[in-house]
Amino acid sequence: MKLCGKSLPIRSKYKEISEKKCQKEFGHAGNCEEFPFLNELSQSNPRVANKIKRDATKTTGAAWKSEDAGPNRIDRWVMLQDDDSLLKYGINMKVLKPTVVSKLKEKAATYDDCMEVAAKLTWHTYQMPDAPKCGQAIQTYLENRFGKLQSGATTCIVCKDNLSFSLFENAQRGKAEIETAHSNPREHNQFNVGFAHRECNIAQGNKTLPEFYEWITGIMQRINNQKS
Amino acid sequence: MKLCGKSLPIRSKYKEISEKKCQKEFGHAGNCEEFPFLNELSQSNPRVANKIKRDATKTTGAAWKSEDAGPNRIDRWVMLQDDDSLLKYGINMKVLKPTVVSKLKEKAATYDDCMEVAAKLTWHTYQMPDAPKCGQAIQTYLENRFGKLQSGATTCIVCKDNLSFSLFENAQRGKAEIETAHSNPREHNQFNVGFAHRECNIAQGNKTLPEFYEWITGIMQRINNQKS
Numbered sequence: 001m002k003l004c005g006k007s008l009p010i011r012s013k014y015k016e017i018s019e020k021k022c023q024k025e026f027g028h029a030g031n032c033e034e035f036p037f038l039n040e041l042s043q044s045n046p047r048v049a050n051k052i053k054r055d056a057t058k059t060t061g062a063a064w065k066s067e068d069a070g071p072n073r074i075d076r077w078v079m080l081q082d083d084d085s086l087l088k089y090g091i092n093m094k095v096l097k098p099t100v101v102s103k104l105k106e107k108a109a110t111y112d113d114c115m116e117v118a119a120k121l122t123w124h125t126y127q128m129p130d131a132p133k134c135g136q137a138i139q140t141y142l143e144n145r146f147g148k149l150q151s152g153a154t155t156c157i158v159c160k161d162n163l164s165f166s167l168f169e170n171a172q173r174g175k176a177e178i179e180t181a182h183s184n185p186r187e188h189n190q191f192n193v194g195f196a197h198r199e200c201n202i203a204q205g206n207k208t209l210p211e212f213y214e215w216i217t218g219i220m221q222r223i224n225n226q227k228s
Numbered sequence: 229m230k231l232c233g234k235s236l237p238i239r240s241k242y243k244e245i246s247e248k249k250c251q252k253e254f255g256h257a258g259n260c261e262e263f264p265f266l267n268e269l270s271q272s273n274p275r276v277a278n279k280i281k282r283d284a285t286k287t288t289g290a291a292w293k294s295e296d297a298g299p300n301r302i303d304r305w306v307m308l309q310d311d312d313s314l315l316k317y318g319i320n321m322k323v324l325k326p327t328v329v330s331k332l333k334e335k336a337a338t339y340d341d342c343m344e345v346a347a348k349l350t351w352h353t354y355q356m357p358d359a360p361k362c363g364q365a366i367q368t369y370l371e372n373r374f375g376k377l378q379s380g381a382t383t384c385i386v387c388k389d390n391l392s393f394s395l396f397e398n399a400q401r402g403k404a405e406i407e408t409a410h411s412n413p414r415e416h417n418q419f420n421v422g423f424a425h426r427e428c429n430i431a432q433g434n435k436t437l438p439e440f441y442e443w444i445t446g447i448m449q450r451i452n453n454q455k456s
Contacts, residue, residue: 158447159443159446159450160450160451160454161446161450199433202430202431203430203431203433213447213451216447216448218387218389219386219387219441219444220441220444220445220448222387222388222389223388226388
């Protein structure tokens with residue numbers, strides 16, 4: 001599906017190094033929009049819609065506030081800039097710990113990849129067994145971009161078990177029980193992203209999924225060897 | 229082995245609800261001591277000795293500083309007290325989040341259990357393949373309490389793979405790569421405690437080890453079903 005792609009006004013302080021483009025279908029009627037596929041979720045489940053936008057476009061938050069903790073939830077494409085360019089925006093990568101820098105750089109992604117991720121996550125969301133149904137326009141849009149919506153087709157990308165839409169709402173009491181996850185934690189694009197149980201995402205850590213499966217297979221082999 | 233058990237002077241502000249007892253063998257010569265088994269590690273590898281003392285006797289640190297984060301690294305036996313008693317020491321459990329309260333309560337353990345854990349962790353440490361050798365007196369003490377020291381016998385309690393003493397030292401750059409771990413995260417005693425790789429401990433989360441193995445076995449079954 002070809003997208004409209006028309007540039008939209010940017011209000012961010014990272015304006016000059018950012019993009020903002022209409023994600024409606026090329027030749028669409030009406031106003032241009034950046035997240036047309038989220039219009040219904042934004043109404044029915046605003047927390048879920050905001051999570052999709054945030055996880056798709058922002059780096060993760062710093063765990064604490066201090067100069068060396070790094071910027072909190074910054075646009076992923078800003079992190080593609082070199083250190084000198086970032087310094088102009090008050091982000092001094094040189095004072096950050098090496099682990100923080102590498103984590104931020106790992107989260108970097110182009111605007112287009114982030115927008116594809118947002119749409120793909122929305123497609124995954126609507127395929128959770130207890131997700132709300134979307135209207136025909138959004139269904140057609142998502143199916144034209146990513147394929148047929150099948151209720152129940154979305155499972156945790158790590159443990160492959162069912163993933164309930166209701167887990168999004170548990171976020172209210174402390175930590176969310178569903179997280180955006182990556183087959184390869186160092187790549188942020190639509191082919192590499194999905195949802196996972198929080199505990200699964202934590203267990204995967206910074207391993208790729210093949211590495212994770214190899215690791216747990218090794219554990220079970222050692223356990224079984226000990227038994228026999 | 230029977231321990232001396234003579235009471236030692238306590239300087240803690242939790243004095244009235246604390247114990248401090250000599251852990252040397254009953255009928256020993258010389259001064260009473262609380263951590264006689266750590267005397268050599270305290271000299272050669274003070275960070276390791278301190279970690280053993282801290283992990284054996286203290287709750288984990290609060291991740292951030294604020295009224296509702298709870299006390300940071302408090303004696304585990306203090307957490308056995310009821311809320312009214314804790315309030316006298318300025319610890320108001322009622323203002324803490326339920327998740328923080330249950331975490332603190334899970335870490336509670338008697339003084340005697342904590343001291344047994346400290347000695348057992350020392351026994352585990354000396355059995356890492358690249359650990360320093362201990363002198364005859366400490367070797368005899370540990371062997372009389374827990375059994376023969378065998379170099380290389382200590383493995384990660386989660387993944388059962390080798391655990392190198394050198395991983396303790398990597399703690400300098402950020403997070404320690406070796407952690408004190410529990411077969412059942414809700415019990416702190418010598419039969420339930422050991423060391424694990426940091427990534428293994430994180431992956432285990434709040435599952436017991438049998439629950440963890442059942443969980444990863446289920447994951448591999450689903451992965452293999454998908455392939456076939």
